[in-house]
Amino acid sequence: MLEVRGLEVRYPRSTRPALRGVDLRLDRAKMAVVGSNGSGKTTLIRAILGLVPLAAGSITLAGRDVGRIRGEVGLSTNLPEVYRLLALPIRDLVRVMAALKGGDPGEMDRRLDEFELAEVGDRRFHELSTGQQKLVGDLFAVCFRPALVLLDEPFDNVDFSRRRRLVRLLQDFPGDVLLNTHELDLLASFADWQLALMFEGRLLGPFEVSELDRLYLSRGAPAGALAVLETSLGTFSVTRDGGDRPVKSATSVNALVEALA
């Protein structure tokens, strides 16, 4: 179980925190975090991974502070920098990562075959196309039986046919998943997942992806709002069954916020 409480992350020379007051709980569940570019989604994943220092708050996994975990809990990600331990061909990198994660390299080989990526085995990570890098990172993330998978824009630059395969893979994945995306139209594939919205480092939710049709973003703070958010662009609220703009009406959260602001 992942539990994030009062999380705040600040980057040097940044005027506002990258994350502030983030609370999140994921227990035998899958959640999509939707937000604009630069809203803090990737920072949230990096904070959970222990790759950025926390200014405030705590992150626990299976009841243990993530800062104190040393390999006892399975967590995986598709962030590419994580797989740059050595400048090795993918085939060798699979064997190294499997050994480090205590998994079967054959599992990753099968996934690469399944996604028609067997030919990348002789190439190094940086020699792959952008889409191939993303897919190889996605497959590394779900392999070797992690308890929790963190995915940052897993569909970016991935072609349509492989996107469908990846959706099926994530739907069937037996563990917890936290998936970042700014593509609202993708969410229809994950109707039974939880949903959270991220604006300027604040996380709103959880909602249900299935209720996406009923969620609206409104200016101001009307009575009965599900969540109110002060941003640099003004005050916004998430409301149900009525409001200024249906969340689903925009192709991305960027467009939604810009339209309202």
Added chain:
Amino acid sequence: MNLWRSYAKAMLTNASLWFWAVAFMVFWLAIGAFLQSSGVGSSHSAVTAYTSAWYAVIVLIALSLLAAAIAGSFAYGSASLAYAFRWSRLTPKGYLASIVGGSAVLGLVLNVVLLGATAGIFGARFSAAIVPADALGLVGVSMLGGVFFLALAATLALVAIDYLGLRSSNFVGYVPLLLSFVLGNAQTDVALPRWVIYGSPFNDLTSLLYQGYSGTTPTVELGTSSVALAWPFLLVGLLAWTCLLVATTLLLLRRIRARSIEEGRQI
């Protein structure tokens, strides 16, 4: 695949490393043998001493080039290491053991190649068989030297990653090379005091390599007389520095910070 085997393989198949740490060093051995040897006496002992001094300095510089390459790799891998220490079975101790193993293997291979090149090039120049007196001892010393330079490079790189920022790592990567060049050459050109040689791991290493190749004890000038350097003190000095730096590397690895390689850009 074991991590140390992956490291050894990655380093042994690194064409750039082979060029700078081997081919470029062989070029300098040829310069030493054919262009700078005019003042060397014709006696076998003089030729052997001259050859051994060149061999010792060249191995020192080759290993320091290896150190510069390793320091760069730490900068590229800081995020993956920070991640791996938390979310995989990899521990800082295990990782350090892997790269120590890989560096010892590379130090061994570099030494065997440079040993052969030195004997061949200087043998051809002086038309004599100038073979190492203690090849097995040289293998051991060069492996220890490989580990020393790895630990030195890792310590400097990790200080930059953990505390100074990656912009500094571009410069600290050259520190082993600069120290090797200054201290290695100083021993052949200047009468360094005995305490400097015993206390300096660079000079410990060159002195041990010199003794292993020539079979004679290196000396230091003291006024009008010369005093022999005791190899056990040299070995203890090198071992002590290596252990200290390995321990420091381990401490720094445990608190490694994930840095973006882009932080290292100077302009």
